[in-house]
Amino acid sequence: MESIEEKNVTSLFVIAEPATPFAQLLVDGIVQHSTAVIYLQKQTDEDGKSTSGRATITPNIGHTEGQFVTDYYIEPYKGVYFEFEQAPKFQNPFPILNTVELQKEQSTLKPPTSQSSKYKPLTNIDTVPEKFSFxxxxxxxxxxxxxxxxxxxxxSTGQPFTLFSIKLDEIAESQKILTINQLQNAIRLSTDKKDKLCIVGNKIxxxxxxxxxxxxxELVSKIKSNLPNSDPKFQDxxxxxxxxxxxxxxxKVENAEYILHEILEDEPSR
Known part of the structure; x- marks a missing residue:
């Protein structure tokens, strides 16, 4: 890569979403030798078309800037373009005091707790951005x-897989016991990055x-530990x-549509 950069040449690799663990390993290997990564997450409209989405841009080698996210759009005769939002101008919420008033204020103010204890504010701690995340x-x-x-x-290979459908009773959301987003977050923390998640209504x-x-x-045990409340009675x-x-x-399985229809079909009320 360094020899190519010296020749003022930019190489762009376009890779689809990896569908197998082996494909994920290949993508991870390419990422480790890339200057930067742009990950596009499509958004589908009501007609099933995808003309926009969210772009996650992650500098990797030779860059110190952190990861940032922006919207992208696809328009005819223009191609793909990104929408960069300008940061709002800083406005000081406190009134500006003159020198005399400032000295009086400083004489009456107590020093921050961080100056007289072993704790320090989190603003003084440098954060380490993730190199790459999907x-x-x-x-x-x-x-x-x-x-x-x-x-x-x-x-083709006989490699098996497992598909789970986790359903949240609608009563839980109506009574504000647990929301589908809270359950999704608990499942996300309980699964591996290679596992794939999808939310359909009140099912994950x-x-x-x-x-x-x-x-x-094992999954249920991890989900319980990642719920928003660690109280055993609440978890029960x-x-x-x-x-x-x-x-x-x-x-006997034919395709994904057959499996999803069987799993997502609501059971008749008893």
Whole structure:
């Protein structure tokens, strides 16, 4: 890469979302030798078209700036362009005092706690930005594509996978016991980056790249520890409103649409 940079040449690699663990390893290897990474997350409109989304730009090698996120758009005859928001001008919320008034104020003010204790404000601590990070949350269209690729991999190599559907009872949200976003965050913290997540209504789909009989037991244990409240009594109450459905792939499966229809179809009321 350094020899190419000396020749004033910019190389741009365009890679689709990795659908398998092996493809993810290849992408991670390329990223480690890249100057910067632009990750585009598509947004689909009502017609199923994708003309905009969010772009995550991550400087990597030779750059000290941190990661930032902006909107991107695709327009005819223009291509892809990014929308950069200008930072608002700083306005001092405190009145400006003259020298005499300032000296009087300083004589009456107590020193900050940080000056007289072993604690220091977090503003004095340098943060280390992540070198590279992918979101494992997908919309239903991308999730269906990834699931179809996983099915094709299973049929060609026999590599199994596991698909979970975690359902939150609507009563939990109406009574403000737990929201779908809180549950999604707990699941995100409980799963691996290689696992794929998708929210459909009050259900959260989890695609795991490996099949394990105890995967659901381990997942539930991690979800309980990542709930917004660590009180065991609260966790027991929450678990009464969260349900799980497991789908293990077999030779009869045809495509992702068939699996999703079977999992997402609401059961008849009893």
């Amino acid at each position: 979101s494992n949350l997908y919309d239903i269209n991308d999730f269906t594509l990834i699931l179809n690729n996983q099915i094709a991999l299973y049929k 789909l989890i695609l795991m790249s490996k099949a394990d009989d105890k995967a659901l037991n 109450v929450i678990m009464n409103y969260v349900f799980a459905c497991t789908y293990q792939v077999n030779d």
